Amino acid sequence: MSQTLEAGSPAGSGAPAARRRSPVAVGLAAAAVALVIVGFAASVGAFPESWNLGLADPIDRTRRWLINNQTSHWLYTVLLNPLTDLADAGIRQLESILRWFPWYVYPVFCGLGLWRVRGRLAGVLGAAGVLLIGMTDLWQQGFATLALMGVAVFLSLLAGIPLGIAAWRNDRFAGVLRPTLDAMQTMPGFVYLIPFVLLFGIGRVPALIATVIFALPPVVRLTDVGLRNVPGAMVEASEMFGATDRQTLRLVRIPAARPAILAGTNQTTMLAMSMVVIAAFIGSGGLGQDVLRAMRDIDVGEASEAGIAIVIMAIILDRFTRGVATLGERGRGQGSNAHGDGALRAADTGLIRWVAAATGVVALVGGIVGHNQFPGWLQWHYAPYVNDITAWARDNLYDIGSSGIGTGPLSDFITVYMVTPLRELLSSGIPWPSATASSSALPRWLRELLSSGIPWPAMIGLGVLGGLLARGVTLGLGIGVALFLIGWLGMWELSMDTLAQTLVAVAVTLAIAVPLGIQASHSDRFQRLMDPVLDFLQTIPSFVLLVPVITLFHVGRIPGIIASVVYALPAAVHYTDLGLRRVPAEVHEAATSFGATRWQRLRRVELPLAAPELMVAVNQVIMLVLAMVVIAGLVGGGGLGLETVNALRRSDAVGRGFEAGIAIVLLAGILDRLTRGVADRLRPPPAA
Structure with missing residues (x-):
C-alpha cells in the first residue's frame, strides 16, 4: 500500500517523493543544467532553420489532392460527402423552422x-x-447562428451523455478519456478549424464538426461526475426493490445526476456559441460573419451592432x-x-x-x-x-492634451517596455548596450549573458528543470520534447512571440484580479457588486471582445493583449476569492489573537494557505489568455495566431497554419501541465 501511495502522490507514506531523487531525475536535471550552460556559452540563438521538419509542404500537397478528388474518390463519395449533405440538411431544416x-x-x-x-x-x-x-436588422443572421449552434449542441449532448455514462461505468475507459478531454479543453478554438478546413473546405459543415468537438468535454465530464456523486443509499433502495442495473440507471441515477448534467449542458451551450462565432472565419455565416466583415472594414459601429446581438443571445442562452x-x-x-x-x-x-x-x-x-x-x-x-x-475617442483619447497620458502612450509603454523586451529575450535577444538606461544597473556579466537572449537549448533546459520541480521526470521529459518539437516545426520564433504576449497578459491580469479577489473575499457587498460585471464578461464570446478594444487601440499586439486581460479577468477574480474564502475561520481567529494586523494575516496566513487555488487561477488565466492571443492574430497580434488566421483566409497557407496549430497545442500543453503541477505541489498532504 505504501508503494502505491508513494508512486501516486508526493504526499505518500514514507519519505516524500520530492526528497528522494531517483537516478533518472538526477541525470535529467544534470542534462538540463548542461543544456542551459552550453546554450548560453555557445550563444546559439534561435532554433536552426535547417532543422525544420517541413511539414507544411506535404500538408499543402494533401490539401490540393483532396480538392482535386472531392467528386471522385471513395473517401468523399462514400463517407464525407453524404455526411456533409446530412449535416447541412439538418442545419437548413432547423433554420427554416426558426424562420417560419x-x-x-x-x-x-x-x-x-x-x-x-x-x-x-x-x-x-x-x-x-x-x-x-x-x-438592428440582424434577424436572419441570428437565425443562422442559432440553427448552427442548436444542431451542434444537440450532437454534443447526443455523444457526450453516453460517453459520460461509459466513463462512469468503466474506470479504464475513463482513464483514457480524461487526458483526451484535457487536450480538447486546452486547445484554443481556432486550432479546431484547421484540420476540418483541410478535409471539408469552407462552409457550415466543418464549422459544425469543429463546434461539436470543441463543446463536447463539459457535458462528458459533468455527466461522469454527476453519476459518481449519486448517494449510495438511493442506489441501494432501488436495488432492494428489485430494479435491474439499467432501470436503476434510468430511474434513479440519471434523475439524481440531473443538476450536474444540466450544468454541463449550460457550459456546452456557451462553448458552442463561442465557437460558432469564431467559425465565421470559414464561412459559417450568421452574426459572426457580420462582426468579421465589419472588423476587416474597421467599421466599429456595424461590428458593435452584431457583437451586441451575439452578447444578447449568449446571455439569454x-x-x-x-x-x-x-x-x-x-x-x-x-x-x-x-x-x-x-x-x-x-x-x-x-x-x-x-x-x-x-x-x-x-x-x-x-x-x-x-x-x-x-x-x-x-x-x-x-x-x-x-x-x-x-x-471622438480616436481623436481625443489617444494622447489627452499632449500630456503623455492616453491609449497611445499606454500602448507604446506596453509594447516598448514589456512585450518587445520579453519577446527578444525569449528569441533573438535584447540589444542591451543600446537599451534603456535601466540596463546599465545590471552587472556586466549578466548584460553579456543576456545580450543574445535565451538560446533555444537553454530554453529547453529551463523547461525540463521546471517540469522536474513541478511534477517529476515525466513532465520534465514531456516539456523538453514538446519544446524541441516546436522548434522542429519551424515555429520557434513565432512561439516565443506568442509566449511573450501571453506572459505579459497574464501578469497584467493577475495584477488587477488578485487585489479584486482579495477585496471580494473580505467584503460580501463588494462581491455582490462584482458578480454581475464578472458574469457579463464571462458570457461575452471571446471574438466580440476585440470590437471595443480596437476602437481605442487600433490594430497590433496591444488590442489582443488588452482583450485577453478582460477575457481572463473573471476567472482569476473568482478563483482568488474562492481560495481565500476556503481558509478556515479558526485560522483567522488564531492569527488575530496573536496580534497580527490584517495585512500580516493576509500575507503570512491567508495567501500561503490559498496558494493551490491561486495556482489554479494562474492556470485558467494562462489558458484563456493563450486562446485570446491566438484570436488577436485577426487584428495584427502576430505570433502563432497570425499564422492560424492566414491558414483560414488563404488555401495556400493551410500547411503553415497546421504547423502553427500544432505549436499552439504544444505550448498550451506545456503551460497547462506546468501550472497544474505547481498547484499540486502546493496542496497540503491528505489527512491520515
Missing part, C-alpha cells in the same frame, strides 16, 4: 421562459434584448440553461431566485401558462399567414452613433 414562426413569438417566448426560470426582471430584459436584435439547471433546487412556491425577485408565485405560473397558450395560437395563425419578417418600421440602427463616439 412569426417574429413576435421570439420576444414573448424568451420573456416567458426567463420569467419562469429566473424571475420577472430577467423576463423583461430577455424580451427587450430579442427586440433589439430585430431592430446562459441565463435560461442555468435557470433550468437550478429550477428544481430553488423549488416552487418558496425561497427566492438568483435575482431576488422571489419564488414564482402560483398567480405568475397561471399567467405564464395563459400567455404561452395564447402566444401558441397566435404563432400558429401568424406562421400560416406569414408574419415572420421583423417589421421595418421598428428598425433602428445605432451604428452611426457608435462611429461618432469612436471618432
